[in-house]
Amino acid sequence: MQIKKIIIIFIFLFTINVNAKEAVEVEYTLKVNEKVFNTLSDNNYKTYLGIENGEVINIKSDEKIEKLYILYEEKSSQGIITFNETTLDIGINGFLHEYIELKKEATDITIKYNNEVKISEIYAYSSGDVPKDVQIWKKHDKVDLMLFSTHSDDEQLFFAGLLPTYVNQDKIVHVVYLVDHANIKGIKNASRLHEQLNGLWHSGVNEYPTMGLIPDAYSESLQVAKKQAEDWGYKEEDILKEYVTIIRRLRPYVLVGHDEAGEYGHGQHIYNSYLVKKVLDYINNDNYITEGYKPYNVQKVYLHLYEDNKIILDIDKPLDKFNNKTAYDVAKESYKYHISQQGTWFTAWLNGNNNSYTNSSQITKYNPNYFGLYYTSVGNDINKNDLLENVKFITNDVTITGNTENIHIKRGTKEFRIVVSVSLVLIFISIVLLTKFVRRKK
Incomplete structure (x- = not known):
C-alpha cells in the first residue's frame, strides 16, 4: 500500500514537471534617451525605430521579464544588455530575429548597441516556455x-x-x-x-x-x-x-x-x-x-x-x-x-x-x-x-x-522534461520493487 502511495506521488510530480508553465507576454515601457516610444511594441514588423550609436534603450515593467525577442529591420548589431548588475552580449550571431534568455528575472533592462541599428519589434516574456512562434535560431557546425x-x-x-x-x-x-x-x-x-x-x-x-x-x-x-x-x-x-x-x-x-x-x-x-x-x-x-x-x-x-x-x-x-x-x-x-x-x-x-x-x-x-x-x-x-x-x-x-535519424532533444523543452521525468519514475519504481524483493528474500 505504501509503495502505491509513493508511485502516485511520483506520477503527480511527473505531471507537474511535464506541464511546466507557459511564458506570457509582458507589457513594458520603452525609452530611448528618456523619450518614450511605442513603435517597438505595435506588433508590426513593417515599422521600425532607428537607434543611433551610443543611444541607450531602457525597458521597464511592473512584471518580471526573463526573455526578450527582438526583430531587427535589416540586420542586427552587436551590443550589450544590462539588468540586475548582469551584462550579456547580444547580436553576436547576426540573427535578424534574436531570442535572448536573461536567465534571471528583471524589471529594469538597458540595451546599448555598438553601431547604428534599426529595430522593428521587441517582445518581452515572463519565465516559462515561450510561444511556438518565437524563433530560437541555431547555427550548427554540420548540416545534412x-x-x-x-x-x-x-x-x-x-x-x-x-x-x-x-x-x-x-x-x-x-x-x-x-x-x-x-x-x-x-x-x-x-x-x-x-x-x-x-x-x-x-x-x-x-x-x-x-x-x-x-x-x-x-x-x-x-x-x-x-x-x-x-x-x-x-x-x-x-x-x-x-x-x-x-x-x-x-x-x-x-x-x-x-x-x-x-x-x-x-x-x-x-x-x-x-x-x-x-x-x-x-x-x-x-x-x-x-x-x-x-x-x-x-x-x-x-x-x-x-x-x-x-x-x-x-x-x-x-x-x-x-x-x-x-x-x-x-x-x-x-x-x-x-x-x-x-x-x-x-x-x-x-x-x-x-x-x-x-x-x-x-x-x-x-x-x-x-x-x-x-x-x-x-x-x-x-x-x-x-x-x-x-x-x-x-x-x-x-x-x-542509409537514412538514419539524428535525434535531438533540446534541454528545457517539454520533450526533454518528459524523457527525464519518465526515466526518473522508472528508476524509482525499479528501486522500490528491488527493495521489496530483497526484503522478501530475507
Whole structure:
C-alpha cells in the first residue's frame, strides 16, 4: 500500500514537471534617451525605430521579464544588455530575429548597441516556455542537406515540402539564398526577410539560413542574370567563393539546386543552378583556398526537374512531427507567411484556384516532387524517392550508410522534461520493487 502511495506521488510530480508553465507576454515601457516610444511594441514588423550609436534603450515593467525577442529591420548589431548588475552580449550571431534568455528575472533592462541599428519589434516574456512562434535560431557546425534557393519563397514553392520532409526525419537543413531582398535595385525593403524567416520556422527549420548577396531583378537568361550581378559588384567568382566557403564550413552530405531552365525561365534561377553545378569544381580542390576551411566533397547533388536519374519525392504522406499534416500542406501554410507574394501567380500555382488543390500531384508545371541526380559519389539511387538514399552518415567517427535519424532533444523543452521525468519514475519504481524483493528474500 505504501509503495502505491509513493508511485502516485511520483506520477503527480511527473505531471507537474511535464506541464511546466507557459511564458506570457509582458507589457513594458520603452525609452530611448528618456523619450518614450511605442513603435517597438505595435506588433508590426513593417515599422521600425532607428537607434543611433551610443543611444541607450531602457525597458521597464511592473512584471518580471526573463526573455526578450527582438526583430531587427535589416540586420542586427552587436551590443550589450544590462539588468540586475548582469551584462550579456547580444547580436553576436547576426540573427535578424534574436531570442535572448536573461536567465534571471528583471524589471529594469538597458540595451546599448555598438553601431547604428534599426529595430522593428521587441517582445518581452515572463519565465516559462515561450510561444511556438518565437524563433530560437541555431547555427550548427554540420548540416545534412543544403538547399540553394534563389528568392525568399522559392523554398516553399519549387522546393515545396522538402524542408518539412527532412525536418520530420530530424535532419538539419541549411538554406542558402542568392537574392538579398533587403536590397531591391537599391531600394531597402526588409519585409521579405521577415517573411522568409517566418516561413522557414513554420516549416520546422531552426538552422539559421545564409542571407542573399545580389539584388532581386528579373531576366530570362544566364548571361543577363550574370551581367546584372556584376553591375551590382558581384562577379561569378565572388559568389562561388561564398558558396564554397559555406559548403566547406557546414559539410552537407547533399546539395539541392534549381531547375537548369530556371523553372518558369527566371534568369536568376538559371544562374543559381549554374553556380551549384560549378561549385563542384572547387569545393574539393586543394589549390582553391578558403581561409579556415579545408577541401570537402559532397556525396550527392540534385537539381529540380533534372532529366537524368530522376527521383520522385513524396510530399503527400502524413508527417508525425507536424500533427500528421503532409509536407505539401506544411509548405502551403509556410508560403502564407510570404504575405507580400500572395497576390502573385505563384499562389494559385501552389494552392490551385480558390485553394482547390489537395495533393501535390495536381501541380502540373514545375512540380516540386521531381528531382534528378546530377552528381553522386555513392552510386545511383535504387528506390528513387529519397534525397538521402545511399548517403554515408558520419556519426561520432562511425560511418552509417542509409537514412538514419539524428535525434535531438533540446534541454528545457517539454520533450526533454518528459524523457527525464519518465526515466526518473522508472528508476524509482525499479528501486522500490528491488527493495521489496530483497526484503522478501530475507
